[in-house]
Amino acid sequence: MSPVDADGLARSLRERVDGDVRFDAGSRGAYSTDASNFRQVPIGVVLPRTPDAAADVIAVAREYDAPVLSRGGGTSLAGQCTNTTVVIDWSKYCTELESVDTDARTCVVQPGIVLDELNAQLADTGLRFGPEPATHANCTIGGMIGNNSCGATAQRTGKVVDNIGRLEVLLYDGTRFWCGETSDEQYAEIERRGDLRAALYRQLRGLRDTYADRIRERYPDVPRRVSGYNLDSLLPEHDFDVAGLLVGSESTLVTVLRAELELVPVLESRSLVVLGYPSIDRAADAVPAILPHEPIALEGVDAKLIRDEEIKHLNPEALAELPRGNAFLMVQFGGADTEEADERAKRMLDAMHESDHEPTVAFLDDPAGEDELWQVREAGLGATAHVPSHRDTFEGWEDSAVAPDRLGDYLRRLSALYEEFGYASAGASGGAAGRRERRHRYSSSP
Numbered sequence: 001m002s003p004v005d006a007d008g009l010a011r012s013l014r015e016r017v018d019g020d021v022r023f024d025a026g027s028r029g030a031y032s033t034d035a036s037n038f039r040q041v042p043i044g045v046v047l048p049r050t051p052d053a054a055a056d057v058i059a060v061a062r063e064y065d066a067p068v069l070s071r072g073g074g075t076s077l078a079g080q081c082t083n084t085t086v087v088i089d090w091s092k093y094c095t096e097l098e099s100v101d102t103d104a105r106t107c108v109v110q111p112g113i114v115l116d117e118l119n120a121q122l123a124d125t126g127l128r129f130g131p132e133p134a135t136h137a138n139c140t141i142g143g144m145i146g147n148n149s150c151g152a153t154a155q156r157t158g159k160v161v162d163n164i165g166r167l168e169v170l171l172y173d174g175t176r177f178w179c180g181e182t183s184d185e186q187y188a189e190i191e192r193r194g195d196l197r198a199a200l201y202r203q204l205r206g207l208r209d210t211y212a213d214r215i216r217e218r219y220p221d222v223p224r225r226v227s228g229y230n231l232d233s234l235l236p237e238h239d240f241d242v243a244g245l246l247v248g249s250e251s252t253l254v255t256v257l258r259a260e261l262e263l264v265p266v267l268e269s270r271s272l273v274v275l276g277y278p279s280i281d282r283a284a285d286a287v288p289a290i291l292p293h294e295p296i297a298l299e300g301v302d303a304k305l306i307r308d309e310e311i312k313h314l315n316p317e318a319l320a321e322l323p324r325g326n327a328f329l330m331v332q333f334g335g336a337d338t339e340e341a342d343e344r345a346k347r348m349l350d351a352m353h354e355s356d357h358e359p360t361v362a363f364l365d366d367p368a369g370e371d372e373l374w375q376v377r378e379a380g381l382g383a384t385a386h387v388p389s390h391r392d393t394f395e396g397w398e399d400s401a402v403a404p405d406r407l408g409d410y411l412r413r414l415s416a417l418y419e420e421f422g423y424a425s426a427g428a429s430g431g432a433a434g435r436r437e438r439r440h441r442y443s444s445s446p
């Protein structure tokens with residue numbers, strides 16, 4: 001690729017884009033990394049004031065043959081936000097909740113809105129956006145769409161792809177449209193227009209028809225599969241969902257200008273049970289026995305993570321609540337009232353005491369205590385990254401997606417590999433370990 005005329009590009013962006021244009025060394029340095037181990041100095045950074053202004057950025061970049069990359073909170077762990085490109089930072093200005101439809105349980109947002117901010121603004125409606133990565137205080141909806149994120153709530157609400165209505169997207173060539181599930185009538189209508197979008201949809205249909213059987217056969221049936229493009233969203237059984245295809249595409253296919261999100265009701269009451277086990281693999285062995293009780297969240301943490309939090313004096317009161325053991329499963333149940341949530345938790349506990357996975361137990365039904373214990377999990381990655389008196393560690397093995405019934409074996413084999421090659425790691429795991437309440441799109445529910 002020929003080098004980009006950065007001075008000319010910066011000049012044109014300043015003339016034609018409503019937003020901040022930063023091509024100075026300091027800004028480029030600041031945007032050269034995300035939460036990953038990677039570093040690439042960008043060509044420059046633009047903070048557009050509106051989605052239309054972001055579209056202008058891409059039009060200018062195209063004229064200079066300059067690559068572009070979107071950035072939300074920049075909390076990606078695998079270098080998704082680092083590249084030698086023009087970086088579009090959505091998080092400063094494009095943060096609006098544009099509309100809410102409480103009957104349809106949907107809302108339309110700009111991509112830079114932070115998840116916690118969105119849910120705070122939705123609070124009066126009794127609705128919220130379901131997926132919740134541990135970075136919920138910083139991650140943006142655009143970034144969550146880019147990564148197909150999920151987190152502790154994934155048991156109930158799945159990944160982002162399970163919660164997207166439609167996306168307004170822009171291709172590098174300037175083609176701009178709303179997309180989502182596409183009925184045959186809608187497809188015919190798009191075809192009739194004969195524009196660039198029609199050509200694109202035709203190609204996607206062709207791709208789907210050529211490879212449908214192989215996609216069905218070869219895409220792994222793992223609930224928290226977030227790697228690769230969601231080609232399975234294009235299958236007829238998923239209504240040729242073009243938005244679904246684009247979720248998780250990490251800024252490599254389109255720029256998302258707006259998103260229509262599907263919302264879920266806020267649960268009135270929750271109960272948290274913490275189960276203690278002698279080791280993380282033994283805890284993982286218990287997961288398939290827990291899933292039929294339909295927890296709304298299920299997360300695991302191991303002894304190393306707890307030790308690192310102790311060294312850093314993080315969450316001391318919550319750590320004191322943990323039951324005996326070297327590894328813990330945090331299992332949360334929801335209900336219309338406390339009795340219902342508690343009842344569900346007790347049913348699961350009775351079953352576990354009668355199973356081969358007898359745990360030690362801490363039962364919490366006061367919200368403050370529960371929040372603190374969840375923080376133990378959420379603080380996990382940060383807690384293990386820089387521990388006083390320990391060598392720094394770096395993220396490198398993240399977000400493996402494993403079928404629930406193979407989790408224990410997987411962790412045993414992974415530990416053996418660590419041992420063989422002299423690595424160490426803390427374990428925090430969870431997410432879509434089993435089922436989703438809603439579309440059951442990629443479900444391999446046990």
Ligand SMILES: Cc1cc2nc3c(=O)[nH]c(=O)nc-3n(C[C@H](O)[C@H](O)[C@H](O)COP(=O)(O)OP(=O)(O)OC[C@H]3O[C@@H](n4cnc5c(N)ncnc54)[C@H](O)[C@@H]3O)c2cc1C
Pocket residue numbers: 034035069070071072073074075076077080081090111132133134135138139140141142143144145146147148149150151152249250251254255256257381382
């Ligand atoms: C401590 C820690 C814990 C984490 N825990 C979780 C977890 O529990 N679950 C989880 O899923 N992830 C987790 N992550 C990863 C990350 O925080 C999430 O995936 C988060 O949703 C990313 O949001 P962001 O706004 O920071 O995205 P960014 O990192 O800014 O971007 C993510 C991707 O989306 C693309 N993108 C952003 N905006 C747009 C747009 N408008 N159009 C097109 N593409 C766009 C970017 O180019 C990039 O490829 C964790 C990270 C850390 C550091």
